[in-house]
Amino acid sequence: MKRLFHLCFLCVLCAAMVNPVFAREAAPMAADAAIEKRMVLISEELRCLVCQNESLAGSHADLAQDLRREIRTLIGQGKTDQEILDFMVARYGDFVRYRPPVKPTTWLLWGGPFLLLIGGIGVLIAFLRRRAAAPETTALSDEERRRAAALLDDKPS
Amino acid sequence: MKRFLIPLGAFVVLVIFLAIGLTRDPRDVPSPLKDKPAPAFSLPQLGSDKAFSPADMQGRVWLLNVWASWCVSCRQEHPILVAFAKSGNTPIVGLNYKDQIPDAKKWLADFGDPYVLSAVDADGRVGINYGVYGVPETYVIDKAGVIRLKHTGPVTADSLKNQILPLVAALNK
Numbered sequence: 001m002k003r004l005f006h007l008c009f010l011c012v013l014c015a016a017m018v019n020p021v022f023a024r025e026a027a028p029m030a031a032d033a034a035i036e037k038r039m040v041l042i043s044e045e046l047r048c049l050v051c052q053n054e055s056l057a058g059s060h061a062d063l064a065q066d067l068r069r070e071i072r073t074l075i076g077q078g079k080t081d082q083e084i085l086d087f088m089v090a091r092y093g094d095f096v097r098y099r100p101p102v103k104p105t106t107w108l109l110w111g112g113p114f115l116l117l118i119g120g121i122g123v124l125i126a127f128l129r130r131r132a133a134a135p136e137t138t139a140l141s142d143e144e145r146r147r148a149a150a151l152l153d154d155k156p157s
Numbered sequence: 158m159k160r161f162l163i164p165l166g167a168f169v170v171l172v173i174f175l176a177i178g179l180t181r182d183p184r185d186v187p188s189p190l191k192d193k194p195a196p197a198f199s200l201p202q203l204g205s206d207k208a209f210s211p212a213d214m215q216g217r218v219w220l221l222n223v224w225a226s227w228c229v230s231c232r233q234e235h236p237i238l239v240a241f242a243k244s245g246n247t248p249i250v251g252l253n254y255k256d257q258i259p260d261a262k263k264w265l266a267d268f269g270d271p272y273v274l275s276a277v278d279a280d281g282r283v284g285i286n287y288g289v290y291g292v293p294e295t296y297v298i299d300k301a302g303v304i305r306l307k308h309t310g311p312v313t314a315d316s317l318k319n320q321i322l323p324l325v326a327a328l329n330k
Contacts, residue, residue, distance in 0.1 A: 049290035052183060062255070063290055066281050091288040093189040 039071045042084055047096050055098070188288050188307040195221070195298050196286040203253055203261055203275040211302060218328045220249045220321070221296040222272070222312075223284060225256040226264035228292040234311035235268050241317060242271035247325050251275030254284050254292055297321060299328045 040057050046067075048059035056064050056071075067088070074084050085097065094100045102110055140148065190196075199210045211221075222238060224231045242249055251272035253261045258277065265275075278284055287296065288307070297306040306324055308316060 049186065063281075066285060070282075070285055090189060091285060092290065093186055093288075095186045 035072055035075050038075055038081075039068060042071055042075075042081055043068055045085070045098055046088055047098055049092055049096065056096075184291060185309055186290075188304075188309075190288055190304050191307060193304055195296065195302050195304050196283070198276075198278075198283045198286065200252075200276040200278055200283060203251070203258065203265075203277050205274070209250070209274055209276045211298070214248070214250065214298065215302055216300050218247055218300055218325055219298050220247055220325075221252055221287075221298060222249050223252045223254050223287070223289050223292050223294040224275075225254045225292050226260040227256065228254075230311045231293045232268070234293055234313070235271070237312055237314055237317060238271040239269040246322070248273045252283065252287075253277050254289060255279065255281045295321070297324055297328070 043056035043064075044058075046056040048054045048056050048061055048064045048067075050061040050063050051059055054061075054064075056067055070087075071084055074087060079087075088096050094106070100106050100109065195211045197211060199208050201207075202209050224235075238249060241247075249272050251274070253275045255278065261275070261277075265272075276283075281289075287294075291309055293311055295306075295308040295312050296304050297308075299305050305328060306320065308320065312321065
């Protein structure tokens with residue numbers, strides 16, 4: 001009986017500990033599900049500047065919540081996705097976008113991987129050519145041939 | 158010997174790039190607002206029923222310092238701001254960001270008030286227009302109302318002396 005009581009107490013304690021955590025997970029839903037869906041789509045494209053490895057959609061930071069509220073407001077005002085992206089970039093710079101625009105300062109960023117690929121292919125081709133052109137080193141010299149023949153001819157005594 | 162030189166060279170270049178990367182602060186994101194007019198707003202002042210708007214500071218070089226009583230690193234820069242305000246060099250306007258008014262008042266009473274006034278941005282909307290993402294942040298705004306510098310994070314004695322003061326002096330000329 002005492003054990004049962006202890007078990008119950010433990011369960012209640014666990015529930016008490018877990019509950020507030022779940023309560024925090026429940027994000028306030030916007031009245032309009034369509035607005036919410038568009039807001040999530042847009043905010044997935046944006047970086048949360050407070051915790052830089054999270055998207056605005058996934059972040060629990062205060063600023064992220066404010067910015068999601070701002071996006072909802074802008075959607076409510078009938079702004080296009082591009083206008084909302086421009087709103088964010090005008091305030092926080094290209095860094096907020098996970099897909100930065102192609103422009104002179106980001107050419108290296110976009111082109112870098114292809115440059116590396118071309119460089120790698122160049123090195124590979126040079127390596128293969130050099131190997132093909134290298135002289136056959138497996139051939140035996142006359143001296144080695146004579147020694148080999150001598151060894152083969154040498155009968156065990 | 159030569160076959161080792163190329164990988165070694167590549168490795169040295171990689172190390173140099175990574176070493177430079179380590180010295181840079183990833184939190185210091187360049188602001189697109191630099192050299193743009195400071196966004197207009199009109200907000201109530203802390204402890205007064207008057208409103209404040211950046212246009213009120215037209216014709217003066219001034220600092221806008223974003224602060225909050227809940228902000229831990231604001232405590233760190235605060236003595237520097239208080240000392241700077243005492244020098245009378247440049248007016249500092251506070252932007253009290255997403256704070257509770259009684260907390261904000263108590264904070265200034267406890268640690269000193271370097272601000273000519275503090276504007277209350279309770280819901281953080283003005284902060285968003287200024288691209289605030291990590292309190293404290295400090296803006297240097299020139300006589301024409303153009304943002305000349307955005308300093309993210311606490312102002313240190315070093316950044317004040319080497320960044321902010323020379324710029325303010327140049328703008329005041």
